[in-house]
Amino acid sequence: MEAHVVSNAVVAGLVAGALYTATRVRKSRFWSESFRELGRRRPVALAAIAFYVALGLADSVAWLDSGAQGIAAHRPRSLVDRLFPAEFQERSYSAPLAFEEFYGGAGLRFPGQHWLGTDILGRDVLHMALKGARVALLLGGLTSLIVIPLALLFGMSAGYFGGRIDDAVFFAISTLSSIPSLLLLIALIVALGRGPLQVCFAMGVTGWVSFSRVIRGETLKLRELDYVAAARALGASESRILLRHILPNVMHLVVITFVLLFSGMVLTEAILAFLGIGLDGSWGQMIDQARDELARDPIIYWNLTAASVALFGLILAVNLVGDAIRDILDPRTVRENV
């Protein structure tokens, strides 16, 4: 099946899931109150995340043009692509809103229309910066989806059951963390390939270690608490205690770690891109390609600026919202009228 068809289906699934979650949230007083509280505390950051997510989703919905010919007939264009004219490209650098090329001064094909200028290959920088949102969200989201279940599984079972299981998990944790993670990551990517799924998998497999240690520690603490003993005294099985009593009580850690992981992964990808093994179209790649441009005279700043601002905006917004979510969801922080 073609990539853009899969991508469209995934978007449809995500939207359906989001709508279903929204109806459930509306029904539950606790969750709808929590969400409203989040909106009160972090309106700008929430709007920024909504914008990035909308961009990422819009860039994932793509289809082929029926009338197109040549290469364009095989290159599906996403909703974001369609905001810009087809073949929106120059021959080389041009400054933001310029009417002629940066070097040589020849006329542009789209004079005054490149709001953030173009890069060395003449591609529109605004267009690339917007498309970077999808790559970042894919990377952060998919990696977290791998990391969190792994870390929960290993951390909780090690902390709760102790003994041999704890020894085994801790052996894995110690071994993995004794290898410099960037080297391990590079080795895995070289072995697996450079596709987005492979990179996410590699980052997931190396990323669960520290989180798992946190979960293990928290579980060690929780398993000694009276309500776990009480549940056992009422006849609850071990799996039920893990799912109903331990898991919900480590969820605040999951929320905050998800946020840190998310931004950490996007930043790690920027480093990988710098080494030339990042994802195509990521902000990290844009920064990598722009690193020589700062040395030029007159300076070419727009490429680097656009990518950095986009990256910074997403990470700041995610961190702010994550912090607020933790405060709101943690039952131990006292809240009025809930």
Added chain:
Amino acid sequence: MSEPVLEVTDLVTTFPTDASLAQRAEGERRPAAGRAAVVDGVSLSIAPGEVLALVGESGCGKSVTALSILRLVPKPGRIESGRVLLAGRDVRALPISEMRAVRGAVAAMIFQEPMTSLNPVQTVGVQVVEAIRLHERMSAAAARARCVELFERVGIPDADARFDSFPHQLSGGLKQRVMIAMALSMQPKLLIADEPTTALDVTIQAQILALLREVRDRFGMAILLISHNLGVVNELADRIAVMYAGQVAEEGTREELLAHPRHPYTQRLLASIPSRHRPGEPLAEIPGVVPAPGEWPAGCRFTTRCHRAFEPCATVVPRATPISDTHRAYCHAVALEEERA
């Protein structure tokens, strides 16, 4: 008399000693230093509707005895020998799945700290419903109705609204009531109450004790009350067993034990209650501390602190001396007195 709800015979529960844990930490697979019997040969029996109080200092093994009854001794502790019959069923022989069915349904337990006995991230209603549905298939609506009914029965005001409260929104007394509601949900035959009022202030203590008494009277539920507070014991207990260093020292009805204690330990324990002293008078105390498990004397374990210790005490383990049908003490001095009488 009908068949006892709980019958414990010669229960021995051991934990590894500090020395053995240290050896294990150094990589020793089979530590030479062994295990200490934290509960050593305890026998108890409770009839339906009876309240037996287990009294003793911290670390005398009363909580471990209670946990052994439900087979909940935390690792690395284990039950070494003895028999525990709960409503006629041998607890030690049951497979774990049947043991789970017994916990909560035949014997339920409430704990000392109501503050931490409830899961902070779930509403109290959900937790009670969970306790019900562990043992009985029931629709969510029916379980909720049962829960609200239980809340009303244990005196939680505004029971329907409280269903959706989180533990941090309730006071300590209300939380303990929720715990009791949870324990009552399956109408168990035995309620094990491990220091149920220790963490509460005095007025709330009185309310919880009244509630426990009412529960006993209305449902004929037997209660194993664990406490070091003799005032609480006096309020509630029919019979009292005094424990010292993992063994029962003296056992009898409330009147026998509180009014006519025979074992030197019980006597000194009662004598040290502050309200029995006049103002200005120095408080009586028992000299020394309870020896640590593993350092117990070979004979009577109270020897080192006993003011009446004589020649056989340090070497010979005292046997039960019957004083009446219900009253017995494990003491050489008492045995001598009884012989002479």
